[in-house]
Amino acid sequence: MPDASISLLVNGAPVSVTPGTTVAAAILMSGPRARISVTGEPRAPLCGMGICFECRATINGFAHTRSCQVLCEPGMDVRTA
Amino acid sequence: MKQHFDILVIGAGPAGIAAAVRAAESGARAGLLDDNPAPGGQIWRKGAALPAAARNWIAKLDASSVVRLHGWHVFAHPGSGVLMAESTAAAEREAAELHYDKLILATGARERFLPFPGWTLPNVMGAGGLDAMVRGGLPMSGKRVVVAGTGPLLLAVAAHLAHRNAKVVAICEQAPMGRLAAFSLRLLSQPGKVMQGINYRWASRNARFHTGCWPVAANGQGSLESVTLQSGDQQWDIACDYLACGYHLVPNLELPVLLGCRIQNGFVETDKWQQTSIPGVFCAGEPTGIGGVELALLEGQIAGLAAADRINAAIGLVQKRSRSQGFVRALANAVELDPRLREIPSAETIVCRCEDVPFHALGGYSSSRDAKLHTRCGMGPCQGRICGAATQFLFGWGADSVRPPVLTASFSSLAAASCAADHDSNDILNQNRKDTHTL
Numbered sequence: 104m105p106d107a108s109i110s111l112l113v114n115g116a117p118v119s120v121t122p123g124t125t126v127a128a129a130i131l132m133s134g135p136r137a138r139i140s141v142t143g144e145p146r147a148p149l150c151g152m153g154i155c156f157e158c159r160a161t162i163n164g165f166a167h168t169r170s171c172q173v174l175c176e177p178g179m180d181v182r183t184a
Numbered sequence: 185m186k187q188h189f190d191i192l193v194i195g196a197g198p199a200g201i202a203a204a205v206r207a208a209e210s211g212a213r214a215g216l217l218d219d220n221p222a223p224g225g226q227i228w229r230k231g232a233a234l235p236a237a238a239r240n241w242i243a244k245l246d247a248s249s250v251v252r253l254h255g256w257h258v259f260a261h262p263g264s265g266v267l268m269a270e271s272t273a274a275a276e277r278e279a280a281e282l283h284y285d286k287l288i289l290a291t292g293a294r295e296r297f298l299p300f301p302g303w304t305l306p307n308v309m310g311a312g313g314l315d316a317m318v319r320g321g322l323p324m325s326g327k328r329v330v331v332a333g334t335g336p337l338l339l340a341v342a343a344h345l346a347h348r349n350a351k352v353v354a355i356c357e358q359a360p361m362g363r364l365a366a367f368s369l370r371l372l373s374q375p376g377k378v379m380q381g382i383n384y385r386w387a388s389r390n391a392r393f394h395t396g397c398w399p400v401a402a403n404g405q406g407s408l409e410s411v412t413l414q415s416g417d418q419q420w421d422i423a424c425d426y427l428a429c430g431y432h433l434v435p436n437l438e439l440p441v442l443l444g445c446r447i448q449n450g451f452v453e454t455d456k457w458q459q460t461s462i463p464g465v466f467c468a469g470e471p472t473g474i475g476g477v478e479l480a481l482l483e484g485q486i487a488g489l490a491a492a493d494r495i496n497a498a499i500g501l502v503q504k505r506s507r508s509q510g511f512v513r514a515l516a517n518a519v520e521l522d523p524r525l526r527e528i529p530s531a532e533t534i535v536c537r538c539e540d541v542p543f544h545a546l547g548g549y550s551s552s553r554d555a556k557l558h559t560r561c562g563m564g565p566c567q568g569r570i571c572g573a574a575t576q577f578l579f580g581w582g583a584d585s586v587r588p589p590v591l592t593a594s595f596s597s598l599a600a601a602s603c604a605a606d607h608d609s610n611d612i613l614n615q616n617r618k619d620t621h622t623l
Contacts, residue, residue: 127317131317131322135307135406136406137306145306146306148309149297149570150295151310151316152312152316153220156566157537159565168272171316172220172255173221
C-alpha cells in the first residue's frame with residue numbers, strides 16, 4: 104500500500120489522495136470539471152503536462168496555477184472557477 | 185533569488201538530465217530547471233515503473249553536483265546571459281534571476297491536438313495527457329478508454345492504461361496499415377524498439393487496433409459518454425469514459441525562439457556539437473527533431489560536453505547520433521497526417537480553447553497573427569501552444585512571434601524581470617527593435 108493519504112480541500116470539500124498525486128487529478132476526483140470557459144463550457148485537463156492551461160485553478164490563494172504541475176500537500180486549499 | 189551557473193540547462197527530460205550530468209562531471213557549476221515537480225520530463229514521468237535507462241540517468245543526476253530547480257518555469261529573457269524564472273510551488277511565488285555562461289535548451293515536445301466536434305468535453309484528453317494524469321494519480325480501474333491519434337506513443341499509452349486496469353476498448357491510428365508496416369520494417373535494424381512495440385501491443389491485446397481510423401466526434405452531456413469513429417466510409421459509435429487522443433508530437437520552441445535561435449523546417453537548427461545559431465546556446469532532444477529517448481540522451485550528452493569545452497569526449501557520441509538520425513525521418517514519414525483530418529471540424533467546433541474561437545470564425549485569414557488580431561485565436565493563457573499546431577495543419581499558418589512573458593507570471597516576478605532588464609538596457613533596446621520588426 105502507498106503511504107498514508109494526504110487530505111486537502113477542493114472547493115471546500117475534503118479529498119483524500121495518495122502522496123505524489125497532482126492537484127489536477129485531485130480536482131477530477133472531486134468533480135467533473137476544472138474550469139468554466141469564456142463561453143460557459145465546462146473544461147477539464149487536456150494535455151496533463153503544463154501546456155494547455157485547462158486545469159488552472161486557485162491553489163492556496165494563487166490564481167491561474169497549472170494544477171497538473173503541482174503535487175497535493177496536506178491542508179491545501181484548491182478552488183476551481 | 186539570483187544565481188550564476190557556468191552551464192544552465194532548461195528542461196529535465198532525458199536530454200536535459202544527460203546534458204546536466206555531463207556538464208557537472210566536467211567540473212562546471214551546472215543548473216537544471218524544469219516546471220515539473222520531479223526530473224524525467226514527460227517520457228520518464230514518475231508514477232509508473234521506469235525503464236532501466238531512466239533509473240540509471242536519474243541516479244547519476246542524484247549523485248551529481250547539479251543544482252536543481254524543479255517546479256520552476258522560465259518566463260523572460262531580459263538580457264544576454266540571463267533568464268527570469270518563477271517558482272510554481274504552492275506556498276509562494278518566488279522569482280529567480282538566473283545568469284549563465286552557456287545555456288542548453290532541452291525543452292522537449294508536446295502533443296499535437298487536432299480539433300473535432302466535442303473535443304472540449306471533460307475526459308477528452310491527449311494520449312500522453314491521459315497517461316500523465318494517470319501517473320499523477322487519476323484512478324483508471326474499470327474505466328473504458330479509446331486511445332486515438334497517431335504515433336508510437338499510442339501503443340505505449342494503451343499498454344500503461346491496461347496495466348492500470350483500464351479497459352482499452354479501441355486503439356485508432358490515423359496512418360494506414362501499409363505505412364505502419366513500412367515503418368516496422370525500418371525498425372528491424374533496432375531490435376530494442378521492435379521488442380518494445382511487441383510488448384506494448386501484447387499488454388493492450390484486448391483492444392481492437394484500427395488503422396486509417398480516427399475520432400470524428402466526442403459525444404456527451406457535460407462529460408464524455410461516447411466517441412464516433414470513422415474509417416473510410418464507415419462511422420460507428422463506441423461508449424467510453426475517456427478518449428485519449430494525440431496526433432504525435434510538436435517541439436516546444438517558445439524559449440529557443442524567444443532567445444532568437446534560428447528555426448529550420450519547424451525545428452531548432454544545431455551544428456555538430458548541438459550549438460544553435462547563437463554562440464553559447466545549445467539545444468538537445470525533441471526541439472531539434474522528434475527522435476525519441478535514445479537520440480535525446482545522445483544529443484544531451486553532446487551538448488553538455490560541448491558546453492563544457494570537452495568536444496573531444498563527445499566525438500564518439502556524435503558518430504552514434506548520426507546512426508540514430510534515420511529514425512527521425514522514418515518516424516516523421518510514418519506519422520504524416522491524413523489530409524482528410526482537415527475535414528473533421530464543424531463550423532461550430534472550437535479551435536482556440538482559451539478564447540473559445542470556433543472554426544467558422546477563422547476562415548479568410550492569412551496568418552496566425554492576422555487571425556489573432558481579429559478573433560483572439562491564440563491570445564489566451566496557453567498563448568497558442570495548443571491551437572497553433574492545429575491552425576498550422578488546418579490553414580497552413582506559420583507560428584506567431586514569441587514575446588515575453590512566455591508563460592504567466594505574477595506582477596512581482598514581472599517587476600523582478602524589469603529590474604534585471606535595467607541592468608542590461610542595451611539588450612532590452614535590441615529586444616524592442618526585434619519586436620517591432622516582427623510586427
